[in-house]
Amino acid sequence: QWMMLDWKPKRNDVHVDPFGIGRIVQDGLVFRQNFPIRSYEIGADRTASIETFMNHLQETALNHVKSAGLLGDGFGSTPEMTKRNLIWVVTKMQVVIDRYPTWGDVVQVDTWVSASGKNGMRRDWIVRDSATGEILTRASSVWVMMNKVTRRLSKIPEEVRGEIEPYFLSYDPVVEEDGRKLTKLDDKTADFVRSGLTPRWSDLDINQHVNNVKYLGWILESAPLSILESYELASMTLEYRRECGKDSMLQSLTAVSAADIGHLGRSGGVECQHLLRLENGAEIVRGRTEWRPKHANNLGTMGELPEENA
């Protein structure tokens, strides 16, 4: 269904966006921005990290709101939200990664919003190779409103609905909703536990809270190196349960299962369950990740890289 979004590779696209701020396309309802992949955004495999994708999703979401003239407090809230101390918080995120780009590639990110139930908003993204139009990543997320003073969830006030509804598209989600329940891991069911995780000053966003992308990094800290070295992340589902502040101390739990991955459509994949929790046990994020073997023609997974010109 998301194919209805018409992709036309045009060199001109980028010339009208010289500062890399992005722009509104498709009758003002889809926001598009290009990102050159930087050397510091790639890892040992020479490909962009999942965190890089997540950063680009965050940036386009914010620039979309800004371009629509709806930026109230400078970080995603509309003017009517700002008046009421409301902020957006993400409750669910699903991401499917078909291919990771490398240094020098330019990715093109499209994003738009839709209604989600009565009091939520869905935001979808499609990330393409800007040179070919090939889809690299699809992501779908659900957001609700929270009062930043009381920290309680809020209905969408009518005045806010009036601001945002004109931007809603009625597309289906770009990632089919994964209805499988996410397991709640504990010390017994987890295969790997990493304790003592604390936010660094540089992990805090302007609300002095830990950024969603950082959560993902912590989740992956309990994934065993053998998986990170030999597999690449193919998809993930994250459910955000509660927020985490600057004084929190966290634990990251991971359980690995090689079975039950028929839906990956090929052999050799790995599925993991994850839990990020406070040391007192309160859940922060539940997650599920699916991994596929790195391409056989990829670089070696251990030790030095082979010489190309030697």
Add this chain to the structure above:
Amino acid sequence: QWMMLDWKPKRNDVHVDPFGIGRIVQDGLVFRQNFPIRSYEIGADRTASIETFMNHLQETALNHVKSAGLLGDGFGSTPEMTKRNLIWVVTKMQVVIDRYPTWGDVVQVDTWVSASGKNGMRRDWIVRDSATGEILTRASSVWVMMNKVTRRLSKIPEEVRGEIEPYFLSYDPVVEEDGRKLTKLDDKTADFVRSGLTPRWSDLDINQHVNNVKYLGWILESAPLSILESYELASMTLEYRRECGKDSMLQSLTAVSAADIGHLGRSGGVECQHLLRLENGAEIVRGRTEWRPKHANNLGTMGELPEENA
């Protein structure tokens, strides 16, 4: 002396670089690239982090070599270096930060290289606000060659010198060399020690080594939160002593002195000494940082940000 680099603010500059890859200016000897500051590159103060600056320095250095047609192995080595298994390693880095940009600002980075002694190369950078030309940051670094198989330092072979010397400029360093010896901290002289630091998979570069920018992050992990909250980094000097691999376990040591900062030119600054070492005691990086109070009109340093429109 670095003022001899002629800065002309021209909107046209960016139009000829639509993909944000950067380009050669000034008779082919200075490389220039613009970077829009992203939402994920700013922190709790709404300003870009020092890591963001360092990332931009790395990216422009690599793109400079690439634009000059000298990229042998895809990550900074020239063809003659690649033949000989030689890579560049940084031995010293000095950075002075006058002002930190914020989300949406576009910074313009100029970089060039010079000789440094008989077997080294100096690389300098000037980072400006692209809208005004105001200098935000200056950085100067010294690099030598290492054989990536034996991990020993190497002289610059004649064939490599032939490749790179035509690019050398004879400018003075943009940061005056800080000749003061860097203290070697130990458990007695350090005020703060942070142990158990280990590289994550995502911290490794394509040579499976820890990236220089990551070192800086670790150094700052032992700086007390009271400094990070109330001061901003004004300058730093880092000496890289040995490399650190993916299985290393590190300790970060910091000593704080409020005195002896006459050269900051104003009262209220703080100076820190740093050491990053392996758990067995071997030195990785020695450093000195200088901090100035955050501007009085800055946002609060603790708790929630004030409401702007409330």
